[in-house]
Amino acid sequence: MPVEPRLGASVALIVEGSPNRVLWALRTDDAPSLEGFHVTPGGLLDALDGRLPNDGGEHVEARVACLRELFEETGILLAHGADDLDEALEGELRDALLDGDDDAVQRFEAAGLRLRTAELEPIGRWITPEFAHHRYDTRFFVMRLPDAPTPSVDIREVELAEWIDVPSALARFARGELLVTPPLLGLLRGLEDGPLDVAAQRAAYGASAEPAQRWEVVPGIQMLPFRTPTLPPATHTNSYLVGTGEALLVEPATPFADERERMLRWLLEAKQGGIEPVAMFLTHHHVDHVGAARDLYDQLGLPLWAHAETVARLPELTFARVLDHDERVTLAGPTPMTLRFVHTPGHAPGHLCVLDEASGALVAGDMVASIGTILVEPRDGDMTLYLRSLAAMKALRPTVLLPAHGMPIRDADGLLDHYVAHRLAREAKVRDALRDHGGPAQPMDLVPVAYADAPKLVWPLAVLSLEAHLIKLEEDGAAERTAAGWVFV
Template identity: 35%
Template sequence: MSIRYIKEDALPAGAVQELGRPGGPRLRRIRAGNAGPFTFLGTNSYLLGEHEVTLLDPGPEDAAHRDAILRALGDERITRILVSHTHRDHSGGVAALQAATGAPSHGFGRHRVPEGGDQDFTPDHRLADGDSVAGEGWSLTALHTPGHCGTHLCFALEGEGVLFSGDHVMSWSTSIVSPPDGDMAEYMASLERLLRRDDRLYLPGHGAPLPDPMPFTRTMLEHRQRREEGVLEVLGRHGPATVEELVPFLYLGLDARLRPAAARSLLAHLLKLAGQGEAELAPDGAWRALPG
């Protein structure tokens, strides 16, 4: 079954979309203008609550996006900044918004490995799995969902069936899983964790809101499982191969700009298979399947 992505998002960069429903807390989305092959049309920032507002994901270091967030507030003020994970298109804007608002930042912690990611960001307050933050009429629970990034948090809006899914589940594309910080075993386990929930709406880090997310998330997990099966099938049929040699077999019609990202995710699959005793890396750099 193919994944039915949502490839359109009518929200212009810098504009504000009201997402709340009657009786629930006020919720707004603002999209940054940092479009690209890995960010789609841009990073989503969310404003939760009224008067004393919580900002979820300040987005990249970008003056236009910072100004759009501040403009959306009117006479309100940001009292808390939540960060889903330590990639610069999500945490890069923290410093400028803290300078403008004085609001403390909250996140899982520093980037897990000493390369890649946002090495400059350290949250003022660390959020562990299951920790809660609350405002007037709402409460969020942090869910540690590593895989795409070791520090990745989703945030569940309690009583509303809404999950801020960050880059773990996005409506427009699968997520890159790039070792050493990205981990395919963790990623798939985190997908399984979300499937044990019953959320009605995902609000992702990139792309449009995702209604009825459970079938979508289940298909994403099945997609990863099929990819794993495909890796073993290709290695079994064609013999040992490097990651780069495997990419054309497993990613047909791939945009050339995404080839390096595909190789990273494929490496993540191979490392997971090695951990399960189903594949191994030879000294010459080629991977081979192990007999089951």
């Protein structure tokens, strides 16, 4: 079951000029959602939003929430009466709101403040796609200001709030330096030359409550998650459409008819924008990555590409091209894109990642995930190779990781280091458990010790992972498989 979205609201402050400027905030890498994303200030609606004094407007609680969150996160108070406000009192009000104090409403009234909700212009609504752990149904507003008030950041979830001129923001996005949500990207593009066309924004982003189909996570790379039979807690596999003219569909993953329909609509919408898939590509052979391949071949005639080890494991599919490590493909289009395929075995023997050489974004398949963990098991997987492949990915110095499950990951270096450290820590626990066991051990004998920190629910998978660790320990000369079981060396 997908998580029900919670109501949210967000506001973009704009100072029009040449160039236009926007206030944006960077969420910390450990924020509960949209970690590492640049966003416009905002958050969840809360109980105070029905009561804080304001000057009205449609969806008024969302409007109040915008201006309350803006004040909490950046210290910018957009209220009638704010100009005469004593600085110390303003600080107290901000703290009261941050703490969720019930008397914040009375304090606002006593200070003669009224939030300027009527000046907010609605530009759309965006619902976080179903795959996410934290989902929001967010109303977006803009407010045009004559000049730019200075933000002072509250560093709970936001590490930076600043005014950025729109061309600089788009240039940084084009270099793959940052992640932005679809509404913010749409807004930045709408402000690229000239004043904002509010009606056009509304048309592009969410007059409807449907989650946006088009999410360009990196220039030239669109992402859309589809429901698949995958390992919990993940429920979806991300498909990526890479290219600005000719395009490669990475992970034709979903086997479900309704989701395949949605995929076809997505591809059709892309085609109307001049983006047309010329081939499909599988990062590896697992069932939650290949479900739509045959249907899309039948319906669209799209040829299928993969590594030889993947091809060998999917005899029921017809492949048009076998890709090797370090092979490059250039896709024609307004901005031609050169993709480099990188062999990364360890989770699956034929696993290939795809590097967009221009932005440095790495489509990472199942090598990493921002939902759930990556299973490395003895049949398809190999722990020694997996660790080696993580190091090879790090050596590519990716700017962002685009996993098959979960949100894009900005802190690529940090995540890859964390993955390696996590596996080595587990390996040490397995080695200690084997040493302390005394006699020959079966993998299941060691799980209660080496995975004592994991819920029993995952032990059936843990036993596979543990065996993969034992095989690596044997390769390292620290363990040995005997007829009676595994022994410590």
